[in-house]
Amino acid sequence: MFYFGIEHEVAFLNKEGKFADFSCTKFADFNKIIEQLPIYPNDSLQLHIGDAGIRKKRWYIEGFERFANSEKVIDCVPKGIEIRTTIHSDIQSTITELSESFQQLRDVAAQFGFSPILVSFHPYRTVYEPDPPLNDYEMRQLQAHPEEQTVNIFMVTYGPDLNISVADLPIEHLIDIGRKLTYYSPYIIPFSYSSPFYKGELWQGLSVRTFVRTGKRPATLVFVEKQEQLIKSVPSLTKIARIPAEVGRIEFKAFDSCADFSIYASLLALLKGLVLDQSLMGRATTPDAALHQLSAQEAFDNEEIFAIASQVLQAAEAALVDDPDVHLLTPLKVLLEKRRTPAHEMVEVFNRVGVIPQTLRQSYLK
Numbered sequence: 001m002f003y004f005g006i007e008h009e010v011a012f013l014n015k016e017g018k019f020a021d022f023s024c025t026k027f028a029d030f031n032k033i034i035e036q037l038p039i040y041p042n043d044s045l046q047l048h049i050g051d052a053g054i055r056k057k058r059w060y061i062e063g064f065e066r067f068a069n070s071e072k073v074i075d076c077v078p079k080g081i082e083i084r085t086t087i088h089s090d091i092q093s094t095i096t097e098l099s100e101s102f103q104q105l106r107d108v109a110a111q112f113g114f115s116p117i118l119v120s121f122h123p124y125r126t127v128y129e130p131d132p133p134l135n136d137y138e139m140r141q142l143q144a145h146p147e148e149q150t151v152n153i154f155m156v157t158y159g160p161d162l163n164i165s166v167a168d169l170p171i172e173h174l175i176d177i178g179r180k181l182t183y184y185s186p187y188i189i190p191f192s193y194s195s196p197f198y199k200g201e202l203w204q205g206l207s208v209r210t211f212v213r214t215g216k217r218p219a220t221l222v223f224v225e226k227q228e229q230l231i232k233s234v235p236s237l238t239k240i241a242r243i244p245a246e247v248g249r250i251e252f253k254a255f256d257s258c259a260d261f262s263i264y265a266s267l268l269a270l271l272k273g274l275v276l277d278q279s280l281m282g283r284a285t286t287p288d289a290a291l292h293q294l295s296a297q298e299a300f301d302n303e304e305i306f307a308i309a310s311q312v313l314q315a316a317e318a319a320l321v322d323d324p325d326v327h328l329l330t331p332l333k334v335l336l337e338k339r340r341t342p343a344h345e346m347v348e349v350f351n352r353v354g355v356i357p358q359t360l361r362q363s364y365l366k
Helices: 027-036 091-111 136-143 146-154 171-192 208-213 261-276 289-301 303-319 324-338 342-353 356-365
Strands: 002-013 059-067 073-084 115-117 161-166 220-224 238-240 250-252
Touching (some): 002 091, 002 261, 002 356, 027 059, 059 091, 059 136, 073 091, 091 261, 115 356, 171 250, 171 261, 171 303, 208 289, 250 261, 261 303, 261 324, 289 303, 303 324
Parallel strands (some): 220 238
Antiparallel strands (some): 002 073, 059 073, 161 250, 220 250
16 A cells, blocks of 8 residues: 655745745745645644644745754744645545645735745755854754755755655665665656756756755655664665654655646656566665766756666556556656656746746746
């Protein structure tokens, strides 16, 4: 039995048409939106709430929590709003809930002058510098967790977590799947590429997010139950589950954001196929940063990326041969055959309209 979930980050333009980031947006600005969205009483059994109380709903403000020189949270510097789905036993229900939650968010955000835009890397800013600078407590907190030390990257990147789990798999098998997905990450992530802008201009590749992020931050996380099941690595491959529903979850973190949620359905089917597949032998505990950077620049135009992506897609299709989800792979086969990514279309739109904000807004208007 498979289970699925998606976490999708949404960035916004404000009513002035300006990118609503940490430089011009406060927690309270986004919190007005969150307050108007519903709360579902049983979600806490499936969705991690956290100590600060920011994550009480399916929507929450994604950002960098600031602390007094103690455990007390005093602010959350926002970068956008994240949507989380509950756990589903089929892919289509997951996509349906994400679509409905996105529409609810869009409708409420419009009341406060915010409109969603598709972003995987900040199109204007390259890093985030905490202001005021980190205090001693915050420094100790960041040093205790390898990924937290890359907050300067985290605050300018946007992307989904695609979650998949299989009932009753032994932990060794789960970790092996995590290593497998980490190895094949640079070959499959071009299906999602959507960050072709950097410093207010077209970049020379298709995914600034991948180029900057992967290697410093994980491609895959596997949630384990016990401390002794953790594997030491930087970036992390394993993480302690925070609630029982997270135990055994495989969280793929390397895809760019997709405005067309049907692509997420295809990508979840691909991950499902890779979980079932027994033929692909590649394994890696940490992502190959150089290979991800090559993939970010060239995608399927690179012959090695194209060849292994083809091999991976064929393996997933073979593993899903009797599964009705196999048809969800068809859009990926079309992209691969044409050697296209979603970023190619964004570049074409930009060349037509000439400005980045309008390009990013159009992604969600289809």
